[in-house]
Amino acid sequence: xxxxxxxxxxxxxxxxxxxxxxxxxxxxxxxxxxxxxxxxxxxxxxxxxxxxxxxxxxxxxxxxxxxxxxxxxxxxxxxxxxxxxxxxxxxxxxxxxxxxxxxxxxxxxxxxxxxxxxxxxxxxxxxxxxxxxxxxxxxxxxxxxxxxxxxxxxxxxxxxxxxxxxxxxxxxxxxxxxxxxxxxxxxxxxxxxxxxxxxxxxxxxxxxxxxxxxxxxxxxxxxxxxxxxxxxxxxxxxxxxxxxxxxxxxxxxxxxxxxxxxxxxxxxxxxxxxxxxxxxxxxxxxxxxxxxxxxxxxxxxxxxxxxxxxxxxxxxxxxxxxxxxxxxxxxxxxxxxxxxxxxxxxxxxxxxxxxxxxxxxxxxxxxxxxxxxxxxxxxxxxxxxxxxxxxxxxxxxxxxxxxxxxxxxxxxxxxxxxxxxxxxxxxxxxxxxxxxxxxxxxxxxxxxxxxxxxxxxxxxxxxxxxxxxxxxxxxxxxxxxxxxxxxxxxxxxxxxxxxxxxxxxxxxxxxxxxxxxxxxxxxxxxxxxxxxxxxxxxxxxxxx
Amino acid sequence: xxxxxxxxxxxxxxxxxxxxxxxxxxxxxxxxxxxxxxxxxxxxxxxxxxxxxxxxxxxxxxxxxxxxxxxxxxxxxxxxxxxxxxxxxxxxxxxxxxxxxxxxxxxxxxxxxxxxxxxxxx
Numbered sequence: 001x002x003x004x005x006x007x008x009x010x011x012x013x014x015x016x017x018x019x020x021x022x023x024x025x026x027x028x029x030x031x032x033x034x035x036x037x038x039x040x041x042x043x044x045x046x047x048x049x050x051x052x053x054x055x056x057x058x059x060x061x062x063x064x065x066x067x068x069x070x071x072x073x074x075x076x077x078x079x080x081x082x083x084x085x086x087x088x089x090x091x092x093x094x095x096x097x098x099x100x101x102x103x104x105x106x107x108x109x110x111x112x113x114x115x116x117x118x119x120x121x122x123x124x125x126x127x128x129x130x131x132x133x134x135x136x137x138x139x140x141x142x143x144x145x146x147x148x149x150x151x152x153x154x155x156x157x158x159x160x161x162x163x164x165x166x167x168x169x170x171x172x173x174x175x176x177x178x179x180x181x182x183x184x185x186x187x188x189x190x191x192x193x194x195x196x197x198x199x200x201x202x203x204x205x206x207x208x209x210x211x212x213x214x215x216x217x218x219x220x221x222x223x224x225x226x227x228x229x230x231x232x233x234x235x236x237x238x239x240x241x242x243x244x245x246x247x248x249x250x251x252x253x254x255x256x257x258x259x260x261x262x263x264x265x266x267x268x269x270x271x272x273x274x275x276x277x278x279x280x281x282x283x284x285x286x287x288x289x290x291x292x293x294x295x296x297x298x299x300x301x302x303x304x305x306x307x308x309x310x311x312x313x314x315x316x317x318x319x320x321x322x323x324x325x326x327x328x329x330x331x332x333x334x335x336x337x338x339x340x341x342x343x344x345x346x347x348x349x350x351x352x353x354x355x356x357x358x359x360x361x362x363x364x365x366x367x368x369x370x371x372x373x374x375x376x377x378x379x380x381x382x383x384x385x386x387x388x389x390x391x392x393x394x395x396x397x398x399x400x401x402x403x404x405x406x407x408x409x410x411x412x413x414x415x416x417x418x419x420x421x422x423x424x425x426x427x428x429x430x431x432x433x434x435x436x437x438x439x440x441x442x443x444x445x446x447x448x449x450x451x452x453x454x455x456x457x458x459x460x461x462x463x464x465x466x467x468x469x470x471x472x473x474x475x476x477x478x479x480x481x482x483x484x485x486x487x488x489x490x491x492x493x494x495x496x497x498x499x500x501x502x503x504x505x506x507x508x509x510x511x512x513x514x515x516x517x518x519x520x521x522x523x524x525x526x527x528x529x530x531x532x533x534x535x536x537x538x539x540x541x542x543x544x
Numbered sequence: 545x546x547x548x549x550x551x552x553x554x555x556x557x558x559x560x561x562x563x564x565x566x567x568x569x570x571x572x573x574x575x576x577x578x579x580x581x582x583x584x585x586x587x588x589x590x591x592x593x594x595x596x597x598x599x600x601x602x603x604x605x606x607x608x609x610x611x612x613x614x615x616x617x618x619x620x621x622x623x624x625x626x627x628x629x630x631x632x633x634x635x636x637x638x639x640x641x642x643x644x645x646x647x648x649x650x651x652x653x654x655x656x657x658x659x660x661x662x663x664x665x666x
Contacts, residue, residue: 351630355604358629359559362648366565373568439606443560513560516582 041190044071048194052201059096061205065198066098066173072194073187075099075175077152081121082162082171082202100152120159120172128188130181132157156182160195162202170202229332237315238330239266241289255311255335257303274300274308288317289326298336310340363392363442370505384505387453388446391416395445399438406544407441408433409485413470416448422461426452426468434474434485437544440537443517450506451489451533460494460530467493474539485537491530499526510535518542546597546662548573553658554599555580556587556613557627558606562647566600566627569651573658584608591616598661599624600645600654603634611636623664625657 013021048068052061062080070078078098115137119127129135132154154176162170173195175183229236235252239245246266256272258264273281277299288295295315300308315331367388375381398407398415407415410433417423436444452461460466472487491497500507507524510533514520518541525532553575557563563580570577578596581587584605591599591613599617601610603626610626615638617624625643628634632644645657 351633355629355634358647359562362565362629363559363561365648366561369565369568439558446561508564509560513564516563516580517558517560519583 041072044068045190045194049197052197055208056205058202058205058209061201062096062198063098065194065201066096069173069175069191069194070098072190073158073175073183075156075158075177075182077154077176079174080162080171080198081174116157117159117172120161120174121169123161123163123167123169125161126188126192127157127159128183129157130183131155132176152176153178155180158183158188158191160188160191162195162199164199164203170199173198233334235333236331237313237333238328239285239315240328241317241326252333255309255333256301257306257309272301272303274302276300285329288315288329290324292317292326295329295331298340309335309337312336360392360396364389367392367505370508374502374504384453388449388505391446391449392442394418394449395442398445399441404438406435406437408435409444409472409487412436412441412445413448416445417452420452420456422456425461425466426470429469429471431473434472434542435544436542440518440542443514447510447514450509454506455491455494455531458495459497460491463494465493466491466530475536481538483539485535485539485542487535487537489531489533491532494530496528497526497531499524546665548575548655548658548662551575551658551662551665552578552595552597554578554587554590554594554596554622554624556582556591556599556605556610557602558582558604559602562602566654569654570658572651573655575658582606584610584613587613588616591622592620596622597665598622598658600657601626603628603630609636611639614639614642623661625661 045068048064051064051068056064062082066078066080069075077100080096082095116127116132116135119125127137132138135157156175156177156179158175160173162172164170173191175187175191177183228234229249230251233251235255236249237252238247244266246264246269248264248269250260253260253262253264256264256269258268270278270282281297281299284293284295284297287293295313295317297314298310298312301311302308311333313331313333315329317326317329319327368385371381371385371388375384394415395412398411410428410430413426413428417426420426455461455466455468460468469490469492470487471490472485474483475486476483503511510522511524514522514535514537519538520541521536523534525534551574553570555563555566555570555577557566557580560582563582567577567580578594579587579590581590582605587601587605587610590596599613599622601613601624603610614624614626625645626635626639627645627647627649629647632640635642635644643657643660645653
């Protein structure tokens with residue numbers, strides 16, 4: 001130590017000289033101490049500045065500032081109270097502490113807007129007191145007058161508002177010491193500087209955090225949108241009107257039969273639209289660009305491979321360009337091939353249904369006309385007509401039950417004879433049942449009805465004891481003939497029958513109608529034993 | 545130009561009830577029925593060689609379109625009309641504009657169609 005080495009010299013000096021040297025030494029010591037203090041402060045300031053620049057979150061940043069403030073001022077406690085507006089709009093005061101555990105504050109409410117705190121929270125200026133308990137502003141606010149019981153023992157007090165350049169109060173830095181007169185003008189000016197630095201840093205951290213939050217929010221929203229688009233199988237697209245640059249999502253590309261790694265330009269898109277739909281599509285695009293019309297269109301698409309598909313595209317023009325048209329268009333596209341096919345199927349079905357209804361009406365017209373020609377009285381007409389309409393209806397029931405795919409020969413008999421009184425007197429004899437087409441079902445259904453009705457009125461079933469035998473078998477064709485169904489309806493035990501003088505509806509239907517419709521050979525034999533009807537029906541005309 | 549009396553009309557129809565009705569109507573009108581043919585092969589044979597003045601064709605013959613028969617008649621210059629539950633919508637491109645008798649039809653409708661066909665008979 002330089003001063004220690006000098007002490008010997010001092011003893012050899014005069015008293016006056018000695019006093020002067022003592023004084024000098026004391027001043028030198030004080031200067032050294034002040035210098036050391038200054039170095040310490042400047043190091044602390046550097047550390048704070050570095051911490052501020054390090055880009056921590058607001059919490060860490062504020063803690064660094066408070067810790068640094070305590071170090072710089074020599075305070076025993078430091079705190080930063082700052083206002084954070086919660087998402088619901090309510091304002092909260094949170095804090096960072098230094099020199100005291102958080103528990104030292106936790107039992108107390110947040111600082112109130114008292115006379116002592118008001119200048120800080122309102123951003124009016126610094127409050128510095130050698131003994132805050134002696135301050136005229138202290139202890140003026142009910143209910144507590146002064147510090148609450150158990151509060152940190154604060155006498156020296158320094159409070160600096162932290163204010164942005166725009167004048168918004170972010171919060172306040174508070175320092176305290178249990179002894180009086182600890183904070184001087186130097187500490188105050190250091191804290192004013194620190195508060196200004198903290199304000200800038202907090203603001204920039206908040207801006208950065210807000211930007212991050214917004215970015216994350218957008219990313220979330222984008223992800224949700226993509227998820228929704230993907231799960232809805234919706235492709236999304238964007239068209240730059242001027243450059244014709246086209247941005248298509250993977251699903252959008254897939255709608256046009258392209259892989260996600262394939263280039264897909266707007267010209268490719270237009271080229272892939274079916275030529276029959278292309279003009280309509282480009283006109284709709286133009287209309288959206290120049291007149292702001294809603295773009296909503298369905299068109300056929302010819303993928304590079306595979307079949308033609310249907311795409312439903314919707315979109316809207318955005319941002320008007322200088323020339324008056326739109327700058328860009330954006331929208332979604334959806335593969336609607338399945339729906340289109342279903343619509344086409346439905347259209348076909350409705351047409352087919354209409355055709356069947358019309359045909360059925362002609363059948364009814366024919367039955368009415370022929371029944372009228374062959375009956376003598378309105379009562380007889382009604383009786384015969386109703387019976388035939390019911391027969392037609394039974395056949396339709398049978399076919400509907402089988403989805404109009406046809407029915408078996410035995411089923412035709414069963415349906416037509418279901419409500420028939422003499423049903424148990426009709427016996428069957430056959431090796432195997434036969435599946436028939438809808439057309440053959442309708443024709444044979446009516447034939448069975450005519451035979452049964454005739455038997456009940458004039459034939460074997462008109463008397464007790466009479467019977468009908470139905471026999472059928474498939475005959476393999478003779479040399480030049482195809483296989484055929486041979487079916488006989490033989491009545492026995494009834495009255496003797498004779499051929500009618502005039503051909504009735506039933507006989508005509510059997511002998512001529514079936515002959516034409518099913519290429520059948522039908523013969524009706526009237527003899528004393530009863531009626532015998534023999535049919536030879538080529539299998540090719542019967543099968544579904 | 546012929547009158548309906550003794551006009552020889554080929555009937556192609558695969559449903560017994562319908563062809564019976566048409567036969568009755570034609571007989572009432574004094575025409576002579578040729579056929580009716582219920583199968584395409586028979587219809588083609590009659591359309592190609594039978595002695596006929598006109599024809600009435602069911603568009604759908606057991607699931608097979610009648611148009612080859614119509615073509616054969618056109619070739620021979622025999623006037624014809626289609627009878628269809630589909631109306632004109634059921635016609636092929638080549639036969640759009642042909643006379644169509646929409647099913648069901650009245651005897652008077654059939655008479656009108658036959659008269660227009662008879663007018664085309666040389």
